[in-house]
Amino acid sequence: MLRTRFTEEFGVEHPIVQGGMQWVGRAELVAAVANAGALGMITALTQPTPEDLVKEIARCRELTDKPFGVNLTILPAITPPPYAEYRQAIIESGITVVETAGSNPAEQVAAFKPAGVKVLHKCTSVRHALKAQELGVDGVSIDGFECAGHPGEDDIPGLVLIPRAADELSIPIIASGGFADARGLVAALSLGADGVNMGTRFMCTQESPIHDEVKKRITEAGERDTELIFRPLRNTARVASNSVSREVVAKLDEGVAFEDVRELVAGARGRQVYEQGDTELGVWSVGMVQGLINDVPTVAELVDRIVTESGELVRNRLGKLVAG
Numbered sequence: 001m002l003r004t005r006f007t008e009e010f011g012v013e014h015p016i017v018q019g020g021m022q023w024v025g026r027a028e029l030v031a032a033v034a035n036a037g038a039l040g041m042i043t044a045l046t047q048p049t050p051e052d053l054v055k056e057i058a059r060c061r062e063l064t065d066k067p068f069g070v071n072l073t074i075l076p077a078i079t080p081p082p083y084a085e086y087r088q089a090i091i092e093s094g095i096t097v098v099e100t101a102g103s104n105p106a107e108q109v110a111a112f113k114p115a116g117v118k119v120l121h122k123c124t125s126v127r128h129a130l131k132a133q134e135l136g137v138d139g140v141s142i143d144g145f146e147c148a149g150h151p152g153e154d155d156i157p158g159l160v161l162i163p164r165a166a167d168e169l170s171i172p173i174i175a176s177g178g179f180a181d182a183r184g185l186v187a188a189l190s191l192g193a194d195g196v197n198m199g200t201r202f203m204c205t206q207e208s209p210i211h212d213e214v215k216k217r218i219t220e221a222g223e224r225d226t227e228l229i230f231r232p233l234r235n236t237a238r239v240a241s242n243s244v245s246r247e248v249v250a251k252l253d254e255g256v257a258f259e260d261v262r263e264l265v266a267g268a269r270g271r272q273v274y275e276q277g278d279t280e281l282g283v284w285s286v287g288m289v290q291g292l293i294n295d296v297p298t299v300a301e302l303v304d305r306i307v308t309e310s311g312e313l314v315r316n317r318l319g320k321l322v323a324g
């Protein structure tokens with residue numbers, strides 16, 4: 001058992017979080033994570049409407065008695081989803097932890113905190129984490145440059161970002177981006193974090209609701225097989241390297257407008273990748289950490305392995321180094 005401020009304050013057995021994942025963070029994965037004693041997040045916007053989110057939360061409750069959270073990601077959009085209605089659906093469903101991401105969490109904190117919902121805000125810089133702390137969030141997940149999805153524009157890897165955050169913040173910190181095994185968890189705790197958040201690693205488990213071919217691709221790919229799209233637009237996203245993402249990078253580097261790549265990056269195409277298993281159909285998120293992923297375990301096997309090996313690492317390898 002590893003006990004940290006995060007496990008104590010968020011009431012979770014292990015200091016491991018499964019962060020929000022568009023199209024992937026559905027009931028079967030989140031329930032498996034909860035049953036394994038970690039904290040899973042249903043991804044709110046994967047559900048087409050707030051009513052569907054209420055149903056997905058109920059479906060997850062049928063699969064687990066343990067607590068789980070919901071991720072609500074707020075990104076710039078031409079037609080924004082009805083965020084307030086999603087928030088209401090989360091509160092009325094009795095969810096006790098929310099992972100916010102994508103923008104300043106002021107509005108979220110104002111809605112969730114009075115309703116007794118803990119807020120774990122995900123961000124990519126120390127200054128944004130400090131702002132979130134000032135706004136009253138209960139913890140922060142900090143994504144280093146390694147992460148899948150949106151790493152921000154500062155390009156600071158976790159090895160520097162996490163201890164910098166630990167030096168400045170007083171609330172629990174979850175290190176995110178590049179974690180897949182016990183070595184990562186022990187390293188994160190050494191850097192001053194209270195736990196880790198994993199996306200790509202949980203995506204590549206038995207219960208993850210995506211096509212087996214995508215999981216196979218992750219186990220085969222190396223740490224160099226990702227692309228950073230939207231860099232010139234200052235809305236960087238780390239995705240799998242394939243013919244589509246490379247074309248997007250090349251076109252934007254030539255100076256074309258977003259309009260000219262819109263069809264290539266359409267969310268619906270990414271969704272098809274997960275449903276049909278053709279990893280060249282569109283852009284899909286994955287992290288550098290895929291270089292460390294070689295199998296497709298059940299979530300319970302994965303969490304158990306990470307926790308057991310972390311104890312061994314600390315007692316044997318590190319303990320023996322000190323004993324000299």
Ligand SMILES: Cc1cc2nc3c(=O)[nH]c(=O)nc-3n(C[C@H](O)[C@H](O)[C@H](O)COP(=O)(O)O)c2cc1C
Pocket residue numbers: 018019020021022024043071073100101102122143146147148149150176177178179197198199200201203284285286287288289
């Ligand atoms: C397929 C996929 C979809 C993701 N979608 C979201 C999302 O909708 N909202 C969000 O806040 N983070 C999203 N993320 C980021 C993860 O929650 C997490 O921060 C990230 O995966 C950590 O890096 P790692 O993949 O190296 O573990 C996504 C990640 C993946 C792999």
